[in-house]
Amino acid sequence: MGYPHPSHPKETVVLSKSFGDAGARSFDGWVERGGYEGLRKALGMSREALVEEVKASGLRGRGGAGFPTGLKWSFMPKDVVKPHYLVCNADESEPGTFKDREIMRWTPHALIEGCAIAAHAIGAERCYIYIRGEFTEPWRVMSAAVADAYAKGALGASAFGSGRRIDIVLHRGAGAYICGEETAMLNSIEGRRGNPRIKPPFPAVAGVFGMPTTVNNVETLAAVPHIIVRGAEWYKSLCLGNPKSTGTKLISICGHVQRPGNYEVTMGTPVRDILYDMAGGPRPGRTFKAIIPGGSSVPIMTREEAEEALFDYEGIVAKGSMLGSAGMIVMDDTTDMVYQIWRLARFYAHESCAQCTQCREGTAWTTKILERILSGRGKEEDFQLLLDLSEQMTGKTICVLSDSCAAPVVSGIRKFRGEFEAYLAGTHDPAMAAV
């Protein structure tokens, strides 16, 4: 609902309805707002029926990959011979993304309810919610809400008297972007360094503690109670044309817009409406130059590409980027693209877990070469060097962190080459001292 701004008429407010409403944080307050109906209903349904309902809704993972949620749940073994686990990814660390934070701060019980339903659907008795260490306020809100949910009988040995055990454990991260990668997260929960694991085996086969595990994002799980209560058909009907992308999506929009914040839209909404109507367009006298639509890990779009795009998984791909986490970073005509691409590369160099050579070396060298260009000592060959490095960093590592570093570099050089050339030609003053 445009938090922290009033709701915009072009929004479709489902998950964000209670953002800013502190009364929704308590168990009783949530029940007054219709909460926990979904869990009560789900506890009376079979695992298979729940999975089928979520499959039919078309819900796809909101963390970035967009994998169909019901299908992911269906990969869990049918018979529970070993403990099954649900892991909720609340490590929200993708630059530009700040939606899960608001779900946890304002509607903690929406997440708890979603976790409990998902746990039931995959045959898990325990769910770990992995919250990044820096999210101190969401941690406090979630801790209180989990305690409240136990006290009111929604969690514990017999959730709402169903005889079904559902436990939720909050696990605090300690500062590592890479722990948002699902297998790194599993290692982190196990008390290990957050290095991603080679797949296969996938988590549904051998996840946390070697047991069948499903990892879902906060926003994905928060959508589940609505699907159970209102039905898959209703959720599927939230769609502006492309049946592969259904439901609502929270968009975090930040950077050079007049009203940064979280907006909730039906899949398929024109990006132009988001940029100009909801977020209020550029600052006075400025125009947009570049938009990174899905968190920092996706290719950069020019203003023209973004303005023509429809906001859903396929619509953004059609214009050369990806929906990702829907963290939209907007840059106006005051922005030095070379400097910002360097800043992104520095982020990835800092966050590389360093187990793959292509990533450890590639992110560091990309950063250094961009520093050379920014300090006025760049060479014409640096273009090819950066592109060659990016090529070696794409599709060759255990996880996609190095691909994520390459994406803005390659798209940045292709779309804003003139800005790089100005540094090389000396027509742009150096942005940093030579090192």
Add this chain to the structure above:
Amino acid sequence: MSAAVGGNGTHGGPHEPVFVGERRASLERLFGSYPTKQACLLPALWMVQDARGWISEPAIEEVAGVLDLTPAYVKGVVTFYTMYHTHPVGRHFIQVCTTSPCNICGAEDVVRALLEKTGCRELGATSPDGRFTVIEVECLGACGFPTPILIDDDFIEDVTPEKVPAILQRYA
């Protein structure tokens, strides 16, 4: 259920065991939340840092002892995660987001103001009065509210250079 978020503790002195009394009891309650003792490592390290302000070598040995791990293993984990301090820091620890979305909205000016007003000579250094340490961090996940900073466990949004003096006054 889980380790609490707390403030900075006291520094230095010979190592007094952390896991005694109530802290020992809360660690043991935590054992019930995980199928292995090793999984309690991150929460245990948070408990050490909440109690002592940082994680010293003797503290690493103590954690290793209570969780049946080796000190080398524990150190490997401690050094992987950026929020664990492996040396003492100021009474108030300030983390400033400077990643791209904040960078384009003036985060570097906020860093300069914080360094100047705290008296910290450089990033990572503690002010001569021992009051503050300032570091740059990567994305704090509040990009719509530039510039977010974290002082101890207080998450503060929309910080500008002008607001820095009044914010710092709240931390003795």
